[in-house]
Amino acid sequence: MSKEPNILDPLEIAETWCGGGRNVALATVIETWGSAPRRVGSHLVIDDEGNFQGSVSGGCVEGAVIAEAMEIIESGIPKILEFGVADETAWRVGLSCGGRIRVYVERIDG
Amino acid sequence: MERTTLKAINAARAARRAAVVVTDLSDGASQVFLEGTSFPQEWDSLIVDALRSGRAGIAAVEGRSLFINVHLPPPRIVAIGAVHISQALAELAAVAGFDMTIIDPRTAFATAERFSAVELLAEWPEDVLPSRPLDRYTALAALTHDPKIDDYPIRTALEAGCFYVGALGSRKTHAARVERLGQAGVPQDAIGRIKAPIGLDIGAASPSEIAVAVLAEIIEAMRRRDPTGQVGGAR
Numbered sequence: 001m002s003k004e005p006n007i008l009d010p011l012e013i014a015e016t017w018c019g020g021g022r023n024v025a026l027a028t029v030i031e032t033w034g035s036a037p038r039r040v041g042s043h044l045v046i047d048d049e050g051n052f053q054g055s056v057s058g059g060c061v062e063g064a065v066i067a068e069a070m071e072i073i074e075s076g077i078p079k080i081l082e083f084g085v086a087d088e089t090a091w092r093v094g095l096s097c098g099g100r101i102r103v104y105v106e107r108i109d110g
Numbered sequence: 111m112e113r114t115t116l117k118a119i120n121a122a123r124a125a126r127r128a129a130v131v132v133t134d135l136s137d138g139a140s141q142v143f144l145e146g147t148s149f150p151q152e153w154d155s156l157i158v159d160a161l162r163s164g165r166a167g168i169a170a171v172e173g174r175s176l177f178i179n180v181h182l183p184p185p186r187i188v189a190i191g192a193v194h195i196s197q198a199l200a201e202l203a204a205v206a207g208f209d210m211t212i213i214d215p216r217t218a219f220a221t222a223e224r225f226s227a228v229e230l231l232a233e234w235p236e237d238v239l240p241s242r243p244l245d246r247y248t249a250l251a252a253l254t255h256d257p258k259i260d261d262y263p264i265r266t267a268l269e270a271g272c273f274y275v276g277a278l279g280s281r282k283t284h285a286a287r288v289e290r291l292g293q294a295g296v297p298q299d300a301i302g303r304i305k306a307p308i309g310l311d312i313g314a315a316s317p318s319e320i321a322v323a324v325l326a327e328i329i330e331a332m333r334r335r336d337p338t339g340q341v342g343g344a345r
Contacts, residue, residue, distance in 0.1 A: 015120050018113050026111060030135070030168055030177045041166030041179045078138035104177060106138050110113035 010043040010054030018108055023048040025069040027105045029056050030080070034099035044103075048073045056103050057083070069105050078106035111140050118142040119181060126183040126245055130157045133177040135168070183247040185273070185332055186210065190235055190263045191253035192219035195278070198321035199251070200228040206325060208249075213238050215259065235263040249274035249328045251308065255283055261290060268300040274331040276305040276324060305331075 010026075017024045027044040029036070037058035044054040044062065046069035056065060061083045072079055084100030115131070119142055122129035128145035132153060143149050149157045153176075156169050160180040169176050187203050189196045192214035203210040204227060211229040214220040220232035231238050239262075244250060250267035252260035255278050264287075267275045277287065284306040291301050309323030310330065 011116065011120055011123070015113075015116055018116065026116075028133075028177070028179065030166075039166075078135075080135065104133070104135060106111050106133075108111050108113055108116055 008053065010045040013053040014043075014045040014108060017045070017047055017051075023073045024108045025073045025105055026108055027056050027065050027069060027081075027103050029101055030104045031102040032099060033084070033101075036099040036101050038101075046070070046073075057101060061101070061103070065103055065105065072105050073107050076107050076109070078104065080104050111138070115140050115142055123181055123183070126247060128161050128183060129181045130160045131179040131181070132157070133179070135175045135177055183245070184209065185247050185249065187249045187251060187328060188213065188244060188263070188267075189251045189253055190214065190260055191278075192216070192221075192225060192230065192232075193253050194317035195253050195321050195324070196251075197224060198318040199324060200225060202321055202325045203228075206329065208328075213263070214254065235259065235266070239263060239266055244270040244272050246271045246273060248272045249331065250276070251324055251328070252277040253308075255279040257287065257290060261287070261294075264304065265291065265294065265296055268296060268303060274305065274328050275303055276308040276327060278308045279306060281307065 014024050014026055025046045027046065029038055029040050029042045032040055037060070038056055042054070042056055044052055044056045044065060046052045046066050048070060050066055050070065052062065052066055055062060064083070065081060068079060068081055081103045082100070083103070119129055119131060122142070122144055130143045131140055132143065133140040143157050145161055152171060156171070156178055160166065160178045164180055164182045166179045169178055186209040187199070189199060189210065189212045192212050196212050200210055200212065211231065212220070212225055213231045213233065213235050215232065215234040217232050220230055222230065244267050248270070250263060250272050252264050254260050260277060264275060264277055277284065279287065288301055292298065305327060308327070309320055310327045312323050314320045314323040
């Protein structure tokens with residue numbers, strides 16, 4: 001009932017990082033097909049130094065998402081990323097579970 | 111996403127209120143809607159569906175692609191009575207992913223030694239619950255079979271729409287309880303929601319087995335709840 005905030009919670013981390021003056025992006029799983037390890041609605045938060053918390057795939061595509069997030073923090077333009085076994089990029093980053101996911105990445109403004 | 115939106119989501123989660131976030135994927139504009147408030151007409155059914163199912167997803171509305179995310183409070187168990195069944199239930203609840211709180215004013219029962227891993231409040235439910243209200247995402251298990259301790263939290267749980275209200279006691283004990291609650295003005299349909307005898311009927315005999323039966327019944331209530339029902343919580 002009166003639990004301390006969970007420091008591993010990506011949305012709480014996002015608020016804390018914003019409050020500390022850091023530039024932050026939020027990645028959200030918006031669609032999955034096949035065996036995707038993280039459910040739709042899962043979050044990954046990234047700052048402009050590449051620190052991150054949470055997950056969108058259980059480790060398979062986080063690296064690629066973080067790299068894109070750094071650019072989105074710069075540009076402010078949200079983007080939808082897609083990863084899957086049919087996709088060459090995804091193969092390279094290794095979504096070995098055989099699923100396909102779409103991830104929405106946006107900057108936290110204000 | 112605006113920082114104010116992020117703050118609103120986190121505030122709702124901290125207050126254990128269900129929240130739905132609608133993001134327009136074409137331009138990134140997002141809005142937060144809280145359970146119990148009114149929603150824009152064109153999105154009403156989408157938001158209500160998300161609150162009921164707890165499922166996030168993409169929806170096309172008037173040619174726009176919307177992402178609907180939903181944050182439901184995590185379910186928890188409040189047990190009245192620091193009894194032997196509660197000791198077993200505390201361990202099982204953690205395994206099944208529930209937060210648990212135990213309330214019992216009898217300090218001989220409510221000792222930290224007997225309950226190391228869960229929140230334990232050695233106070234009267236009447237004193238605790240007003241400042242820490244039960245809600246639709248809470249299961250209440252009344253385990254003292256002492257009316258002085260159990261009756262108030264049972265009534266409060268029914269009023270709060272807890273998704274599960276169970277009470278320990280024999281059929282005779284429960285018949286007396288039904289009588290008392292009726293006289294206290296609790297509606298019959300609410301009284302009918304009390305699970306008594308508590309726990310699924312698996313022939314449980316020991317306190318640990320009864321705890322298994324209670325936890326299984328709580329999980330059943332959560333997973334098989336009627337998503338269209340107005341009472342019964344945790345939609």
